[in-house]
Amino acid sequence: MVDSQAIKRVDKYVYEIDSSFREDMRVPARLYTDAELLEHALGDASVDQLVNTATLPGVVKYVLAMPDIHQGYGFPIGGVVATQLPDGIISPGGVGYDINCGVRLLGTHLSEEEVKPYLDDLATAIYKNCPSGVGKGGEIKLKTGELDRVLEEGSRWAKARGFATDEDLERTEAGGCLEGADAATVSAKAKERGHDQVGTLGAGNHFIELDVVRDIYDEEAAQRYGLFVGQIAVQIHCGSRGLGHQVCTDYVQRFQQTVQRYGIRLPDRELVCAPLNSADGQAYLAAMKAAANYAFANRQVLAHHVRHAFVEALSGKVRNPHVFQIYDVGHNMAKIEQHEVDGKRITVCVHRKGATRAFGPHHPDVPSAYRDVGQPVLVPGSMGTASWVLRGTEEAMRQTFGSTCHGAGRAMSRTQAKKKVWGGELREQLEGQGIRVRAGSMSGLAEEAPSAYKDVDRVVEVMHGSGIATKVARLVPIAIIKG
Amino acid sequence: MIGFEEVEHTADVALRVRGRDLSDLLVNAALGLTTLLADQTDSPGQATQERQVEVEAFDPESLLVSWLSELIFWAEKDGFVCNKVEVYDVSPTRLKAVCVGGFVSELRHHIKAVTYHNLKIIQTDQGLETIVVFDV
Numbered sequence: 196m197v198d199s200q201a202i203k204r205v206d207k208y209v210y211e212i213d214s215s216f217r218e219d220m221r222v223p224a225r226l227y228t229d230a231e232l233l234e235h236a237l238g239d240a241s242v243d244q245l246v247n248t249a250t251l252p253g254v255v256k257y258v259l260a261m262p263d264i265h266q267g268y269g270f271p272i273g274g275v276v277a278t279q280l281p282d283g284i285i286s287p288g289g290v291g292y293d294i295n296c297g298v299r300l301l302g303t304h305l306s307e308e309e310v311k312p313y314l315d316d317l318a319t320a321i322y323k324n325c326p327s328g329v330g331k332g333g334e335i336k337l338k339t340g341e342l343d344r345v346l347e348e349g350s351r352w353a354k355a356r357g358f359a360t361d362e363d364l365e366r367t368e369a370g371g372c373l374e375g376a377d378a379a380t381v382s383a384k385a386k387e388r389g390h391d392q393v394g395t396l397g398a399g400n401h402f403i404e405l406d407v408v409r410d411i412y413d414e415e416a417a418q419r420y421g422l423f424v425g426q427i428a429v430q431i432h433c434g435s436r437g438l439g440h441q442v443c444t445d446y447v448q449r450f451q452q453t454v455q456r457y458g459i460r461l462p463d464r465e466l467v468c469a470p471l472n473s474a475d476g477q478a479y480l481a482a483m484k485a486a487a488n489y490a491f492a493n494r495q496v497l498a499h500h501v502r503h504a505f506v507e508a509l510s511g512k513v514r515n516p517h518v519f520q521i522y523d524v525g526h527n528m529a530k531i532e533q534h535e536v537d538g539k540r541i542t543v544c545v546h547r548k549g550a551t552r553a554f555g556p557h558h559p560d561v562p563s564a565y566r567d568v569g570q571p572v573l574v575p576g577s578m579g580t581a582s583w584v585l586r587g588t589e590e591a592m593r594q595t596f597g598s599t600c601h602g603a604g605r606a607m608s609r610t611q612a613k614k615k616v617w618g619g620e621l622r623e624q625l626e627g628q629g630i631r632v633r634a635g636s637m638s639g640l641a642e643e644a645p646s647a648y649k650d651v652d653r654v655v656e657v658m659h660g661s662g663i664a665t666k667v668a669r670l671v672p673i674a675i676i677k678g
Numbered sequence: 679m680i681g682f683e684e685v686e687h688t689a690d691v692a693l694r695v696r697g698r699d700l701s702d703l704l705v706n707a708a709l710g711l712t713t714l715l716a717d718q719t720d721s722p723g724q725a726t727q728e729r730q731v732e733v734e735a736f737d738p739e740s741l742l743v744s745w746l747s748e749l750i751f752w753a754e755k756d757g758f759v760c761n762k763v764e765v766y767d768v769s770p771t772r773l774k775a776v777c778v779g780g781f782v783s784e785l786r787h788h789i790k791a792v793t794y795h796n797l798k799i800i801q802t803d804q805g806l807e808t809i810v811v812f813d814v
Contacts, residue, residue, distance in 0.1 A: 268690065268795030268811050292790040292813045328784070388754055398788040399814060437754050440790040440813070444747050447794060451740050464739070464794035608686050609814065636784070678788075 197242040202226070202233070208661040211257075212246060219462065220249040226260040227595070229657055235606060235649060236264050244271040247462045251276065252470070253283020255543060256536050259595055261550050262657040263604030263649060267291070269465025272549035272605070275598040277534065278471070280542045284459070285476050286468035287446040287483070289546035290529050294442060294483055295490035296401075296434030297368075297525035298573040299498055300584065302420075303505070304515045305427045307407045307673070313512055314405075314631055318674040320504035321403055322633035325396055325497055327678030332391030335496060342390055343378035349488030353495040358394075360520075363495060366562050367523040368552065371491040376484035381438070382445050389438025389489060394496030398636065398678035400643055401433040403501065404575070405631075405674035406582060412666035416568040416586045420521050422668045429518065430582060430670075431497050432575050434527065435490035442486045446479045471544055480529070487528055494523055521584075522562075522571040526551045526601035534596050545596045553587035553599040553664045561587070572664045574655060577603045577648035578640075579625050581671050583655045585664035599664035600655070603648035612647035613638060631674035639678065682710030691787060691812045698805040700738055701768045704745055707810060708763050708777070711749055714789060714812065716759045716782045727758065729777045738770045739797050739808075745773055746792040746810065753789070757781045787814050 197212060205211045205225075210233060212224040224245050226233065236242055241264050248270055249258045255277050264273035269288035278284050310317060326333040337345065344352045350371025353359040364371050378386075396403065408426040411417045422428070435442075450467035453475045459468065469475035502518045509516040529546045536543075554561050554570040561570045572585040580603070591597050607615070618637025621644050625632050634640045658664045681702075682695045693710040697703025731748055735741040752758040760779030767774040795811040 266687070268793040268813065288793075292793075384751060388751065399790075437790075441751070444791045448735075448740065448743060448747070451794070452736060464797055467794070609691065610684065610686060638786075 197237065197246060199237060206661070208657045214249065217246055220246060221254050222249050223257050224249050224260070225257040226264065227657055227661055227663065228260070228262045229653070232262050232649065232653065232657065236260070239266040241266040241271040244269070245274055247466060248274060248276045248289070250462060251278060251284055251286065251466065251468060252459060253278035255279050259598065261600040262654045263549070263600045263602055265604045265606070267548065269463050270546070270548045273600065274548050275550045275596055276546040277543040277596045280531070280544065281472040282470045283544060284468035285471050285480055285529055285544050286466060286546065287443050287450065287479055288465045288467065289548055290443065290483055291527040291548050292440045292443040293434040293527055294439035295487035295525040296527045297490065297494065297523065298575055299431040299494045299523035300521040300571070300573050301429040301498060301501060301518050302422065302521045303427045303518050305513055306425045307427060309513045310427050313509055314674060317504065317508040318405065318631040318633050318676060320508040321501055322676045324500040324504040325403055325676065326394070327396035327676070328398055328635045333393060333395040335394045337390055337393065342386055345393060345489055345492045346378040346381060346485035347376045347488065348372055349491040350495045353492045358499040359495050363498065363520045366520045366564070367491060368525055369560070371495060371523070373484040373487050375481060376488050377481035378485055380478045380482040381442055381485050385438050385441035385445065388441050389436060392436040392438065393489070393493055394500060395436065395493070396433050396497065396678055397436050398639055402578070402675055402677040403497070404430045404672050404676070406430060406670035406672050408668050409671045410669040412668065413586065416667045419565055419568050420571050420584065420667065421519065422521070422584065428670060429501055430573070430575055431494050431501065433494060433497065435486040436493060438489050439486040442482050446482065450475065483529060487525065490525065491523065522573060524551055524573055532597070534592070543596065545598065547598055549601045550598045551601045552597055553585070553591040554597045555587045555589040555592050571667070572599055574600060574651065575602050576651035577645040578643045578675055579628065579630055579645045579672060580651055581669050583651065583666065584668040584670070585655065585658065586667050587664055588662055590662040591664060595663055599658050603651040603654060605647060606649045607647040609642040612644050613641045616641045616644040616646065625675065630672050633674070633676045635678045681706030685809060687811055691814050693810050694807070695810060696805065696807045700770065700806060701765045703799065703806045703808065704742060704768065704773060705763045705765060707742060707746060708749055708760060711746055712759045712761055714787050715753045715785050717786045726778060726780055729758065731777060732774045734772050736771055738799050739794070741771060741773055742799065742808070742810070743792050743794060743797070750789050750792060753785060757783060757785065789814055
């Protein structure tokens with residue numbers, strides 16, 4: 196077990212575990228955190244899990260933990276691990292089961308006052324238009340072969356079907372389509388799980404939230420992103436559904452033997468991996484991209500449903516029910532990127548598991564409309580608490596492979612949360628705060644109780660204070676829609 | 679001896695499973711998974727169906743993961759959960775069994791996957807024991 200003795204503070208918000216801490220570590224581990232959050236992290240196995248990732252072949256510079264780090268399986272949630280091409284590894288567990296789980300933020304031209312009288316209708320319209328619940332299918336019926344298009348084209352498929360605009364695609368990470376996705380690398384079982392779930396929210400910690408922009412911290416960036424105080428905005432948090440879960444399951448299973456073939460020794464079998472220049476590594480990369488594209492398409496279709504709900508509930512009642520895209524970014528992904536390490540520009544595979552890409556200004560992968568201020572970073576809080584819009588910085592490029600936190604981070608197990616909080620009571624409490632709740636399951640609601648999470652404001656403060664991703668706007672919820 | 683029990687894990691759900699032998703361990707793991715998938719007040723036995731299953735792997739742990747992954751796949755696909763398992767043939771790398779179960783309209787937990795996290799089947803005085811972590 197890692198204890199505080201092994202951790203050295205190297206900057207206000209940066210702590211380090213030297214690579215001499217364990218014989219099998221190839222690089223040091225760095226944690227972006229503060230004293231209180233660090234103590235939290237040391238309370239479970241997350242820091243040990245971080246150290247385990249430092250043993251992976253091809254890992255460069257540091258393995259990194261964001262302040263929202265918590266215990267996962269294999270890799271910790273809130274971890275960033277970069278491996279060098281050509282022979283560094285790619286690990287399905289370093290991406291997670293919910294491939295390209297992410298957040299989409301939509302903006303409106305509406306103020307809180309305009310929407311307030313119709314808030315109940317609007318929340319209900321979104322709940323009805325966006326299918327949710329465990330394993331639930333949606334309205335979109337894919338024709339034979341069409342799922343392969345979703346997998347290889349992502350949001351471009353959605354645009355061809357009339358669910359997206361050019362602007363939506365421009366304002367999505369990678370334009371909503373990762374090149375090199377190959378539907379043939381996705382199993383029949385994964386496709387069966389995914390065929391009727393495009394445009395569905397699912398259950399667990401996924402949600403759609405109506406928010407009000409409460410505070411602006413960076414006028415220039417806020418204006419560029421289209422945010423203003425009092426504005427109604429919408430967050431969509433979900434991923435690649437059963438399809439992505441199956442892709443990860445399939446490759447974690449397949450790679451159990453791959454690691455033996457390559458003589459890779461691991462402290463935990465969930466860390467299984469394959470060299471990026473092997474056939475196995477390339478197959479997973481192509482399958483992961485396909486699942487990521489599915490997730491982009493999924494959030495795109497949900498955004499389309501949200502737009503429909505706004506028109507349905509507000510048409511003729513407000514001046515302009517139009518809903519526009521601000522940004523869409525994943526937080527469970529492995530991406531091939533160029534980064535500078537020890538003064539040299541190298542190609543790496545950046546695993547972000549529960550971590551968000553946060554590219555700084557002038558990076559070609561930032562949408563042209565935002566390029567001079569940097570990429571928007573979307574950090575949802577726990578249910579009923581604030582969410583944040585940050586912007587990526589040069590500092591992130593230098594220190595964290597262009598990565599930052601992804602949310603509040605769980606502090607309590609789901610079982611614990613349910614013992615402490617009763618769903619119905621929580622609903623009353625949220626409604627008491629003026630937050631509308633539309634939820635399929637009360638026990639599902641209890642599992643996501645705000646008290647089960649760390650304080651998102653504190654997590655964001657660490658990223659802001661270390662200059663990795665700086666504050667643009669703080670959003671507070673007024674309606675929560677979940678399965 | 680209880681065949682399975684839920685244990686605490688920060689982000690996910692975990693089961694401690696015990697069995698006299700591998701066959702018993704695999705059966706108890708399946709029944710444990712059913713308690714996570716279906717509410718006990720639901721009676722998944724009502725519309726009974728038998729499903730044959732054959733999984734192959736390369737060691738007992740991977741066999742356990744393959745087996746439970748199959749059951750998770752069924753639950754998501756059509757709400758099928760099993761409450762009785764008859765093992766026909768078992769080896770450290772192969773399982774052939776029939777699952778008897780029924781359909782639930784709502785799943786209790788959305789179980790995304792069964793993980794290999796610290797997965798190890800260990801020998802105890804009473805037989806075999808393991809902890810399986812599920813991603814939910």
